[in-house]
Every structure is written in structure tokens, then in C-alpha cells.
Amino acid sequence: MTNSVRVRYAPSPTGYPHVGNIRTALFNWLFARHHNGSFIVRIEDTDVTRKVEDALEAILDGLRWLGLDWDEGPEVGGKYGPYFQSQRLELYRQTVERLVSQGDAYYCYCSPQRLKEMRAEQVRHKQPLGYDRHCRHLSEEERSAKEKEGVTPVVRFQTPLTGQTGFNDLIRGQVVFDNNTLDDFILLKSDGYPTYHLASVVDDHLMDISHVLRAEEWLSSTPRHLLLYQALEFEPPQFAHLPMILGTDRAKLSKRHGASSITEYRGQGYLPESMVNFMALLGWSLDDRTEILSRQELIDNFSLERVSQTAAIFNHEKLYWMNGVSLRELSHEELLRKIMPFLESELPEEVKRPISKEYVSRIVPLIRERINTLAEAATYADFFFLDELEYDASSLMGKKMSAETTLKALKAAQEKLSLLESFDHDSLEGTLRSLAEELGLNAGQLFSPLRVATTGRTAAPPLFETMVVLGKERCLERIMVAMEKLGNN
Numbered sequence: 001m002t003n004s005v006r007v008r009y010a011p012s013p014t015g016y017p018h019v020g021n022i023r024t025a026l027f028n029w030l031f032a033r034h035h036n037g038s039f040i041v042r043i044e045d046t047d048v049t050r051k052v053e054d055a056l057e058a059i060l061d062g063l064r065w066l067g068l069d070w071d072e073g074p075e076v077g078g079k080y081g082p083y084f085q086s087q088r089l090e091l092y093r094q095t096v097e098r099l100v101s102q103g104d105a106y107y108c109y110c111s112p113q114r115l116k117e118m119r120a121e122q123v124r125h126k127q128p129l130g131y132d133r134h135c136r137h138l139s140e141e142e143r144s145a146k147e148k149e150g151v152t153p154v155v156r157f158q159t160p161l162t163g164q165t166g167f168n169d170l171i172r173g174q175v176v177f178d179n180n181t182l183d184d185f186i187l188l189k190s191d192g193y194p195t196y197h198l199a200s201v202v203d204d205h206l207m208d209i210s211h212v213l214r215a216e217e218w219l220s221s222t223p224r225h226l227l228l229y230q231a232l233e234f235e236p237p238q239f240a241h242l243p244m245i246l247g248t249d250r251a252k253l254s255k256r257h258g259a260s261s262i263t264e265y266r267g268q269g270y271l272p273e274s275m276v277n278f279m280a281l282l283g284w285s286l287d288d289r290t291e292i293l294s295r296q297e298l299i300d301n302f303s304l305e306r307v308s309q310t311a312a313i314f315n316h317e318k319l320y321w322m323n324g325v326s327l328r329e330l331s332h333e334e335l336l337r338k339i340m341p342f343l344e345s346e347l348p349e350e351v352k353r354p355i356s357k358e359y360v361s362r363i364v365p366l367i368r369e370r371i372n373t374l375a376e377a378a379t380y381a382d383f384f385f386l387d388e389l390e391y392d393a394s395s396l397m398g399k400k401m402s403a404e405t406t407l408k409a410l411k412a413a414q415e416k417l418s419l420l421e422s423f424d425h426d427s428l429e430g431t432l433r434s435l436a437e438e439l440g441l442n443a444g445q446l447f448s449p450l451r452v453a454t455t456g457r458t459a460a461p462p463l464f465e466t467m468v469v470l471g472k473e474r475c476l477e478r479i480m481v482a483m484e485k486l487g488n489n
């Protein structure tokens, strides 16, 4: 084994990658980058029945989006390939033959029916579940009789019946399992495909993996893997099992918590920077305070010592907040570029396409402090694009204003504004402030009907800037519509 760090992310293309999966990828990637090691992607596609067609593309797409580049694996290749387990069947077969011939594995001819009955029996007698080792000691004759019947066997590992298997988990410390709690697990299925256990051990060995960082759910597989390493006389890698991720209700993270496919977050307008920052803190921390960390800071500081043993809590609110922070760190140009496709796809159909980038460029400064996701740009700024605004006439009336006084104020504003030669921030402010005084209103009493008239909402970006962007003609038109609404009320 070389001294360098070689870690792998080994997804099965059986579904879209969710936050839990990708957190594993991220921790491996951070660990590799911190140690100047290699980050390897290996596709564990040996469960033919559970394969999901575009899952692989979604996984790679998710990694690319987050900037988790891999040094070896699909598309980039590498000298330890192939990186798809389905293309390594011969290696597994050879290993299994070796295990059988040295007496560490055996052929099992039990039918699914027999296994089902065995299990039912175990359940009935409240016995521990697991294979009863029926075929472990078949005689040569019994074996060839089965072969003659044409039964295709599976190959099982001959797990030691006594003793213990332990290891030093880099996160949890010493972990020990009694061998008699492990059954004779399957290595090779009857379709010739390896099980996860076999393929994982063979590949981690052949790919010279130094550290296995994986989710806690795999902890109980590790003693099986270690027994295999022993039987094969391979030096095992070091293991580190990452803490579970729970929702704020402390239930295991599921779709219900909004944790579906990682690419859905992209669709909702989350930035890769904040996703990376957020996921890094799902089980790791720099200290007890720091929340916002750049990619480079994460790489510089990542260590397994600071990965917690207790479950991490997935707090969507925090992600939402972090995304707002990342979003505000973008330059005007970057934010503009990222917002454009969201406006194109999210604005109501009646808005004419293509959306003018130049126009959006004037809107961005007005909304950047107010949105937390890119998709919110469309909901927050739609009034800049719509021809007709929908709002209730009563929302036009400010504090202590009646329909009558509001109408009067709007009419006066309309007259003043129509006389303005230059429709800029300062002239608007000057004109409208002195108008409020003239009318004996406080500023809010005049500005709030104007805000609703021009934007259709009570909470909107700063009024004068907004009116400037909308332009004189559109503002006057909208004030007119508002007066009509009030009149009809």
C-alpha cells in the first residue's frame, strides 16, 4: 500500500443522489484534498434489479455541480479501472474461487423457498435471523447431486463461529462485533454478480484505497469486510463511519424533510457554494461557532478528529439562510448570470421571452439583499415584468387613510409625476416628499399607496429605485389603474 491518501465515493446507481449520499462524497473529497490525496468515484452497479436508468448521470451531474471533481472514475478513467463494478466481474469470480478453494467460502444450493421457510421458522421461534448454514458442510456427493439437478448455487462466506472482529474506527474508536452474530453472508449471487461485501473488499484492495469514509449504516458490514480481508490476506484500509443525518424532528432524513435529490436544490436556486458549506457542517465543525466557510477554508481545516459521533441535524432554515449569505457574496455580474435562467423559466408565461439581460441588470441591485434563493428572484421581482398586477384595492390604503384620501393622494402624485422631466431617484424623492407635506400626510401615507400601485405588493424593494427602473410611463399607467380600482371599490 502506498502512503498517500486514496479515498473513494462508491454510489450505487439505484436512485437519485440525496443529501446523505452527497455528504459522504463531500467528506471523502475534503479528506482527499486536505491530504493532497486522490478522490476516486467507483460505481457500484452490481444490483441489476435495482438499477435506475438516469441515476448515474444524476450522480455525476450532482458532483460536477458542487465542484467535487474526481481524480479517477467514470469519464476520467485512471490506472485502477474499470471503475464500474459491472465491468469487473471476472475479478470477483477469481477471488471467490480462491476463497472456495482455500475453504473460506462454499457453494449454497438452498432454494428461495427453503430460505423463506427457514426465515419464517426463525421468526416464529424468535431466533436470530440469518442463514442456518445448511450447505456449509455438504458432502461431495450432495454437492454434485445438486449440480446435476441444475441448481445454480450462490457462494457464501464461511464466517468463523467464535471469536470477535474489531477495528479502530477513526471516528468512533474501538468497535467490536461477536463473530457469532454474523451469518454466512453471500459473496456471489446466482446471477454471477458479486454482493456489495465482496465487491467492496476486492475493489478497495485492488484500488489501493487507504481510508473508507462511509455512512454509519454500513458499520455493521465492516466486520464482514474485515473477515474477508483476513481470509484473503489483504491489508484492510482504515475505516471511518460518518454520523447519521436526522431532520429537525430527529427522525431519519427523508423526502419529507425536503431532502430529495441534490439536483432539486439546484432547481430551487441554491448555490453550490452554500450547499457545500452546509453539508460540510452535517457532522463536521471547525469550532463551536463558525458557520460560514469557503471551500478553501473547508479543505484547509477538514479533519476526521472533528467529525462528531452523534447524529447531525439537517436544518433547512439554516441552509436557506446560508444560501442568502453566499448569494450576496456574488459579484453583480455573477448574480445576474445566475438569475437569468431562473427568470426565464420561473416568470409567468405571459411575460415575453427572451428576458432582457440589460433590464434585469438594473433590477438585481434592488433585490439582492432580499432574496435567499435564485428562484425567489422570479417571485420577488415579477412585477417588473408583468403587464397587469393583481392586488386588492384595500391594500392601497395606508395607515389612517380612507379610499377617498388615498385616491386624492394618488391623483396628486400622478399629476406631479407626469410633469417630471427627469424620472430619477432624487427628483422622485424631492417631488414626493414635498407633495406629502402639501397634502398634510406623513411620507408613509403617500408612499405606501404608491408602492402598492406600482408593484402590486406592500413589501417591495425601495420605492424610488423601483419606480426609476419601471420608468415614468409604466408608473403613471399603474397609478391610473390603482385609481380605477379604488374608484370602483
Ligand code: GLU
Binding pocket: 010, 011, 012, 044, 200, 213, 214, 215, 218
Ligand atoms: N454502494 C454503497 C452505497 O451506495 C457504498 C457503501 C460503501 O461506501 O462502502 O452507499
